[in-house]
Amino acid sequence: MLHLQVFHTGSTEVPNFPEFVAVGLVDGVQIGHYDSNTKRLVPKHWMNKVIADDPGHLEWHTVRCMDAHQFFKAELQTLKQRFNQTGGVHTFQSMFGCEWDDETGDYVNGFNQYGYDGEDWLVLDLKTLTWIALTPQAVITKQNLNNDKAELANWKYFLSQGCFDLLKKYVHYGKSTLQRTVLPSVSLLQKSPSSPVSCHATGFYPDKGMLFWTRDGEELQDLVDQGEILPNHDGTFQTSVQLDVSSVKPEDWGKYECVFQLSGVKEDMVTKLDPAVIKTNNPGINTxxxxxxxxxxxxxxxxxxxxxxxxxxxxxxxxxxxxxxxxxxxxxxx
Structure with a gap:
């Protein structure tokens, strides 16, 4: 499953941060960035090739970012009035895009949602083509948007066709990056001798990886704390899973293994629970x-x-x- 996501963020009184920022990602890889200070859209990775082949594509996105900046600036003032807010730090954000099953070639779905000051605000239901208010203060906005049939039609076309076309185009150009597989480096980490042992995998791609602990080859469901898959600055990903070793007898440590599996790679990466390879920035005192x-x-x-x-x-x-x-x-x- 591949994703095209566009994030817009408007803000007020945030020190050293632009009034408006737009970021585009394909399958978690940033492909472009725009901010209201520079008023320039900066393509990244294979998007430079897209722009070289179609120079008008850069202008098309830039104009939309500039329009979105003005819209978000006005919207923030409206929302502050609605909440009786006179100043301070406030943010208005949106996330829209689409998903495509590159294995079957099927378009999956489009999405569009908004948030204010870190809380959900509105979401578009494409099946009924109506906006849904996620907080009582958003009801007025929902009614205004649902009465704008032309704008609803624009969103319907973009999220069911236009976004799909863009995603396929970007995937075609970025195939060598998006379809690569990169195995991670795996480390065992522990803060102190009584702390859980964290198995940390970083630098893998794509994000379709699994990390888990086993005992005698069987996956553990208890004694573990599973972390999320998070992006790295270079477009790869990282994740971790902790094992509570407080009740594990020293003679049983050899029965435990940390296993990493990556989609498209047959061989698992296995790291044994061995005190000799555990890294710590707070080493205990040697008995x-x-x-x-x-x-x-x-x-x-x-x-x-x-x-x-x-x-x-x-x-x-x-x-x-x-x-x-x-x-x-x-x-x-x-």
Whole structure:
């Protein structure tokens, strides 16, 4: 399944951040960026080839971003009035796009939704071609949009045909990037000897990867905490899964393995739960070292005490010098 997603963000009084930002992604890979400070759309990756073959495509997107900026700026003022807000930091966001099953060639669906100050605001139901208010304050906006039949028709065409055509075009140009498979680097991480062991996989592509713990080859459903798949700055992905080892006996550690599976790759990546390969930025104190140091200190104390006694019995007591040590142990609506 491949996705085309466009994110628009309008904001007020956010320090060092443009009033309006637009970002386009295909299957999680950023293909373009626009902001109201530069008023330029900057293509990325294979989109440079798209623009080279069709220079008008860049202007087409740029004009729409500039129009969206003005719309979002006006919309923010309307929403602030509706919520009786006079100033401060506020955001109005939209996400729209479509999904395509590149294996069957079928168009899956289109989507369009809005949020205000981090909460859902409106969503378009393409089946009924109506906007749905997700908060009471959005009812007026919903009614206005549902009465605009021409705009509804525009969204219907774009989300059921135009977006689909764009996605197919972008996938065609970006095939070598989008259809590649990249295996991750896998590490075992632990904050302290009593903390869960986190199996962390990063740098894989596509995002259709699975990471899980097994015991004797059977996938574990308990003692684990599954993390989300998150994007990296270079277009790859990362994820992690934690294993609670507090109840795992030391002699049983060898029965546990972290397994990574990637769609399109037959071989699994398997990492055994081995204390020797666990990385930590807060290493625990080595038990043998502690025992050795304690033993040495005890011997030193006994020796000093012996000297004190000897000197007292030999007509004179001089206290030894004290040594003090210290250790110093992250686009729509109104």
């Amino acid at each position: 043998a070292l502690v025992i050795g140091v304690v033993g040495l200190l005890l011997l030193l104390v006994i020796c000093i005490a012996g000297v004190f006694i000897w000197r007292r019995n030999n007509n004179g007591f001089r206290p030894a010098n004290t040594l003090e040590t210290s250790s110093a142990k992250a686009a729509s609506p109104t």
